[in-house]
Amino acid sequence: MTDSKPTRLERIVTEGGAQAAILTIANPPLNLFDNAVFEAIAADVEDLTADPPRAVLLRAEGKLVSGGVDVHIFDGLSAAEGAQLWQALFARIIHPLEALPCPVIFSAHALCLTAAFEIALACDIILAAPKAKFGLVETVVGLTPSMGGPQRLAERAGSGRAREFVMTADLYDARTMADWGVVNAVHEDVDTAAHALLTKLADGPxxxxxxxxxxxxxxxxxxxxxxxxxxxxxxxxxxxxxxxxxxxxxxxxxxxxxxxxxxx
CATH class of the missing domain: 1.10.12 (Lyase 2-enoyl-coa Hydratase; Chain  A, domain 2)
Known part of the structure; x- marks a missing residue:
């Protein structure tokens, strides 16, 4: 990672000889999603699309997965500009990530809010540490999650749970999310578990x-x-x-x- 890029895309080779990739978010101290982070992730997803590995892991460094979106990017946007923002994020991050022709894992070791969680919901498998918590808290600024979070949460947990989750803007722990079927598994050492799953899937068909x-x-x-x-x-x-x-x-x-x- 360089000082100018808040993500790191690493391509690795498993012991079985398969190529895998790890995309790490590193924008300290809170891993807030600002324009630079969105641009960096979009560029990384474009790279993965151009040369797909056999499996991908998304993760974050630091005390948090993400404290959410830097609200400065919403300040002063018109209705048309707001719609254009969501259209761009669907087109450059969410849909291409879902379309990758390989398994995509998301690992959450701690608090995971708003855009980070919406990206997690676009992945195939979500793993979490017991201390991880999840939230779509956009209502605090009079917004609803608009990167596909509500509908993908509804797919995993049901529409009633999705409405509760978004409308209350509460935080939900990893065990609750696993009970709802949103998180696939909870691991004490989620980083090790995620890397093991990455290897298993990359070495598979x-x-x-x-x-x-x-x-x-x-x-x-x-x-x-x-x-x-x-x-x-x-x-x-x-x-x-x-x-x-x-x-x-x-x-x-x-x-x-x-x-x-x-x-x-």
């Missing part, structure tokens, strides 16, 4: 993971019937991959758990 994301995305946009209709053309091509052919061969010859995946 990335083409199959991408197909899973596409099928689930079809369900999100059109329900079960739509997902059923796209599954054959999404899953069928997997039979032509070295991953599937090699895994089936190893399964038949030496049993499950011995396959080595190379495809992307």
């Amino acid at each position: 990335t083409r199959a993971h991408a197909a899973t994301k596409e099928i689930v995305g079809a369900w999100r946009s059109g329900g079960v019937a739509h997902a059923d209709s796209v599954t054959p053309q999404v899953s069928g091509p997997l039979f032509a991959t070295d991953d599937l052919r090699g895994a089936v061969k190893s399964f038949l010859e030496i049993g499950p758990g011995k396959a080595t995946y190379t495809g992307r």
Whole structure:
């Protein structure tokens, strides 16, 4: 990381030889989301889109994941400018992040507010430390979360929970969020757990993971019937991959758990 860039994108190679990536937010002391942070994350996501790894981990350094958005970026915006801000953040961060053809993990070690949590909700899997807390507190400035947080929270926890979460602007702990189905797992050492999961997913069948994301995305946009209709053309091509052919061969010859995946 340089002094001019509040994020760091590292590409690593697992022991199994797979490429993974770690995107770290580092904008001390509170990791506030200002224009520089949004621009840096957008640039990092563009980099990942241009050259996708086999798995991605988003995390933050410091005492907090994020204290939220620097409210200065809202000051003086017109209605049209506000709408343009959200359109840009969807187009440059949220939608491209969701569209990455590989698993994306978010690790929350502490307080995670507003934009950081909305980005977490755009990831495939969310891990949290027991002390982590989450909030969409935009109502304190007369705003509603507008980077996709309410609808993605509703998808995971139900519409009633989403309305409660946003309207009260309360903070909710990791265990509660896990009970709601928002957080996938709570770990005492969340950083170690996140890196282990990153390695496991990166060493796995990335083409199959991408197909899973596409099928689930079809369900999100059109329900079960739509997902059923796209599954054959999404899953069928997997039979032509070295991953599937090699895994089936190893399964038949030496049993499950011995396959080595190379495809992307």
